[in-house]
Amino acid sequence: MDRGLVKRVKYSLMRPLAFLLTFLYVFGSSIGVRADETQSDNESDGIVIESVQAVVPQLTAYIRGDHQIGVSDISAQLDGEALTVKSIDFFENMGQGVTYYILLDVSASFSTSYFNALQNSLVTFRSGLSDKDRMVLITFGSSVETVLDGDETDEEAQEKIMSLVNGDNDTYFYEALMQVADETDRNNDNSREVIMMISDGGDDHNTGKANAQEAIAALYKRNIPVYGYAAGANQNNMQSFAELTEACGGTVTEFTSQETDKIFTNFKRMLGEMQVVTLMTDNNIASNKTETLQLTLLSDGSTASRSVLITEHIPDETAPEIIAVRKSGDKELIISFSEQVSGADKATAYVVTCDGITLDVMNAEYDASDCSALISFNSDLSSGEYVIEVRGIADISAEKNPVVESFNKVIKSESDEADTETESSTQAEDEISGQAEDDNAADSKGSSSYTVFIIVGAAVLILIAAGVVSAVLVKKKNAEQERIKRQQEEERLRKSSQTADRDERIQQPKQNKTVQLQLDAGRRIVFEILNVEAGQNSIVEAELNKSMIVGRADICDVCIKDNRISRQHFALEEKNSLIYVRDLQTTNGTSVNGVKLSGAKQLNNNDIISAGSVKLRVRW
Structure with missing residues (x-):
């Protein structure tokens, strides 16, 4: 058949393209990845979230752009909820394999020079892959065929690639995308999956079983990026190609027949230079719905966003524990849990006995900022051995692991301590009185x-x-x-290394806390210490000179005498006029507004830092 006739037929079928553009603007608004929004991200902040893999509590975002960012350079939110930035690294340093899904157009509109050059470049690219990588080759024209499944030898792959012929009259484009989606479902090797689509940019004959909406929805659900490479396409077709690839997190690049080797080399290098951001949520509960991940560059406030479907989670096999119980006032106990829990705000959740006698729990209040509950009784608490059992309290996870173990605590009442002090005082007074009588006797004898x-x-x-x-x-x-x-x-x-704190046993906190300060010239920081035991707030001011360490050791810039605070517990750092807080790898951890730190986090005025049994409201 005449190649010119094929081109005229293909370029005359503009209806599928119009449908595709309509779909991207209408359907794209529901998935948060409309082509115009993606383009705006490119122009505004220089970074783009290519794709996101979510197995909560962990999210992995692949970032494309010119910015080299560190953990303290960005903040992250998932549907408005703050995430912890755990790590950032280049993909080439991750040691992860890649599964390349190559979609090759075999329609007759491809010129012979382009197609022959692509065949040779595919053979070279396939032979240069590492043992961790795979290449799956799928051709699309009048039908969709899987030519290579990734398990062939180099010789077998070369033979199959070089035997390809571009002579089809149709281009089952959407059908090919649907087949790739099915292929990814069968891939269980935990490799990174990307699609490289090579076409002349001509219009798709929408004569297959799949349509644009089904194809893009299938790829969106799996969050697999699509990168397009257009051979000699005109500007109208390039725009359509770009709309499609950007909707799927990728880009489109035009190339000549002399650049076929280059497009494969550049594609592989681009993937390696991407930055991989590992994020953590507070729990492993999958919402089974689409949520929006937003990254913010702290240097200029610019953002990049990407929608992700949250359906998978990592099992939580660790049950929460009661790690401490202490008295607070005459009729109250504070119970500290090892992690965030639910159900701790119900009085009926607690069974408390003192020396075998059950006490009536009148009220319970839960403080999520430090994972503790304040329970109240209708009478004063006496000294004795307390046993605390809980019912219906579980961690905040998909498994809802319950608190199963009871907790024993010997509590000595303040009246007992006062009695001990009184006895010592009386004994001292008796000794003084006896000494006075002896002195009087000595005076009477001395007069002689x-x-x-x-x-x-x-x-x-x-x-x-x-x-x-x-x-x-x-x-x-x-x-x-x-x-x-x-x-x-x-x-x-x-x-001493900071890792010594990891081996430090969690101790029961003392009732009183003292604060010591060392002041240097710098930015003035005000700490409001929320003293739960005393029921009063203490104001402490210190100077932040680039950095400040808070802990129990006397050499710290701010010294807090509390047994659950590590010797060097957390640090404040000033960078670009912003203040960040970082946990110093402590046993008990540091939280900001109830969110446990795993890296540096930007502080805002009136944020509450929890360290040990102390809560600090910070402002400047």
Whole structure:
């Protein structure tokens, strides 16, 4: 058949293209990836979210753009909920394989020079793949055929590629996309999947079983990017090609018959240079609906977004635990959990006994910021052994793992401590009283012998003077030893790694907390310490000079004496006039507004930082 006639027939069928454009604007509004929105992202911030793979609580976003970003350079949200930026790396450093789905147009509109060059380049590209990579070759024309399934030898692949002929009259374009979607469902090797579509950019004959809406919806559901390569297409066809590929997270590139090797080389390099952002949600609950992932560059506030269907999750096999119980006031207990839980705000969820006697729980309040519950009783709490059991309290996960273990705690009441202090005070008063009576008796006897009194008095004065001199010498010696000991301790703290805190056992917090400060010239930070035990707030000011460390050690810029705070617990850092908080790999972790940190997070005024059993409201 005359090739010119084929082209005239193909280019005359513009109705499918009109349908495709209508679909992209109407259907695209529901999936959040309309072509005009993707193009806007490219122009505004220089980064584009190519695709997102979601197996909650982990999301993996593939970023294309000129910006090299770090963990502290971006923030992330999923449908408005903050995510933790866990890591960012280039794809070529990840060690992950790639499954390349090559869609090759074998219609007669392709010129012989283009098609022959593509055959040779495909053979070269296929032979240069690593052991982790696969190439699946699918041709589309009057039919859709899987030529290579990725398991062939180089010789077998070369023979099949070189035997291809471009002579079909039709172009079952959407049918080919649907077949790729089916192929991805059978791929279980955890490789990254991308589609490279090569065509002359001519219009699709919508004569197959699939249509545009079905094809793009199938790829959208699987979040597989499509990159288009157009051979000598005119501008109208290039625009249509671009609309399609951008809707699926990719781009379109025009090439000549002399550039066929180059398009494969550049495509592979582009994938390797993409940045992979690993994000974490608070839980592993899959919503089974489409949600919008938004990344924000903190340097200029620009954003990039991509829709993702959340249907899969990683099982949570760890049950929550009660890690601490402490008294708060005369009639209240604070119960700390190892992670966020639900059901902890119900009084009926707690069974509390003291020395075997069941106590009536009147009220329960749950504080998500530090995973703790405040439970109240109708009478004062006495000293004794408390056993706390819970019912209907579970973690916030798809599995809803329950708290199953009870918790034992020996509590000594404040009245018992006061009685102990009173007994000690009474004993001291008795000793003082007895000493006074002995002194009176000595005075009455001393009046009979003034000489003996003078001698004894002189001796006493000599002993006192000697004692004073000795005390001064001992004090100086002790002060010197204390100074040396303090220097050694500070040196040890400086040299100790932050990972020592990982092995630190979680301890019960003391009731009182003290704060020490070391001030340097810099930005003034105000900490409002929310003291749960005392029921009062304490205001502490410190100077942020590029960075600040908060912890239990005396050498910290802000020292908080609380046993559940690590020696060096978290750091504040100033970058580009923004303030970030970072957990220093501690055992108990650091949270901001109830979200546990796994990396640096930008702070806003009045954010609440939870560290140990202390909550700090930060402002500047």
